[in-house]
Amino acid sequence: GESVGLHLPTLSVQEGDNSIINCAYSNSASDYFIWYKQESGKGPQFIIDIRSNMDKRQGQRVTVLLNKTVKHLSLQIAATQPGDSAVYFCAETASGGYNKLIFGAGTRLAVHP
Amino acid sequence: DTAVSQTPKYLVTQMGNDKSIKCEQNLGHDTMYWYKQDSKKFLKIMFSYNNKELIINETVPNRFSPKSPDKAHLNLHINSLELGDSAVYFCASSQRGGTNTGELFFGEGSRLTVL
Numbered sequence: 001g002e003s004v005g006l007h008l009p010t011l012s013v014q015e016g017d018n019s020i021i022n023c024a025y026s027n028s029a030s031d032y033f034i035w036y037k038q039e040s041g042k043g044p045q046f047i048i049d050i051r052s053n054m055d056k057r058q059g060q061r062v063t064v065l066l067n068k069t070v071k072h073l074s075l076q077i078a079a080t081q082p083g084d085s086a087v088y089f090c091a092e093t094a095s096g097g098y099n100k101l102i103f104g105a106g107t108r109l110a111v112h113p
Numbered sequence: 114d115t116a117v118s119q120t121p122k123y124l125v126t127q128m129g130n131d132k133s134i135k136c137e138q139n140l141g142h143d144t145m146y147w148y149k150q151d152s153k154k155f156l157k158i159m160f161s162y163n164n165k166e167l168i169i170n171e172t173v174p175n176r177f178s179p180k181s182p183d184k185a186h187l188n189l190h191i192n193s194l195e196l197g198d199s200a201v202y203f204c205a206s207s208q209r210g211g212t213n214t215g216e217l218f219f220g221e222g223s224r225l226t227v228l
Binding site (some may be wrong): 038044100101102103105 | 117151154155156157158159169205216217218220222223
C-alpha cells in the first residue's frame with residue numbers, strides 16, 4: 001500500500017548547525033512531494049515542494065532533495081535556529097488527484113542553543 | 114487576518130454526544146479538507162470538497178458528516194462520539210482541486226477530547 005515514513009522520529013541539533021530530515025516513500029507513482037512544518041499548537045505550514053521531474057530544489061535556508069531511485073526525500077535546513085524547532089512532515093500525492101496528500105509520521109526537530 | 118479559521122479550538126465532551134466543528138477560509142480557494150491528527154501526530158485525510166462537491170471520502174465512520182454550504186465553508190459534524198474520536202481535527206484549503214495543486218493552508222486545529 002501507499003505509505004510515507006521517516007527514519008528518525010527525533011532530531012536534536014545545535015543552533016547554527018545544519019539539519020537533515022529524511023523521509024522514505026513507497027508509492028513510485030507519486031509525483032509531487034511537500035515538506036510541512038508544524039509548531040506546537042498550530043497547524044502544519046508549507047515549507048517547500050518538489051516535483052518528480054526534479055531532484056533538488058532550494059528555498060530560503062532549506063533544500064529538498066528527491067531520489068526517485070530509492071524513493072527517498074530529505075529536507076536540509078542550513079544554520080538551524082531555535083525557531084526551526086517543530087515537527088516536520090513529508091507528504092506525497094496519492095494517485096487519484098485532488099491533492100490527496102499522504103503524510104509521513106513526522107520528525108521532531110529540537111534545536112539547542 | 115486569519116486565512117483558515119476553525120471553531121472551536123478546544124472541545125471536551127462526553128461519549129455519545131453529537132458535536133460540530135466549523136471551518137471558514139477567506140483565501141478564495143475552491144478546495145477544502147478535513148484532516149485528523151492522532152496522539153502520535155499522524156495526519157490523515159478524512160474528506161475533501163471542491164466547490165461544495167465531495168471529492169474525497171476516506172474510510173471514515175458514517176458518524177462523521179461533512180457539510181459545505183459554500184466554497185468558503187466546510188463544517189464537520191460528528192454523531193455519537195466515541196473515545197477514539199479524540200484527536201486534533203485540521204481544516205485546510207487549497208487553490209485548485211486538480212492533481213499536484215500545491216500548498217495546503219491549514220487552520221490551527223480543533224482539539225476534541227471525548228470523555
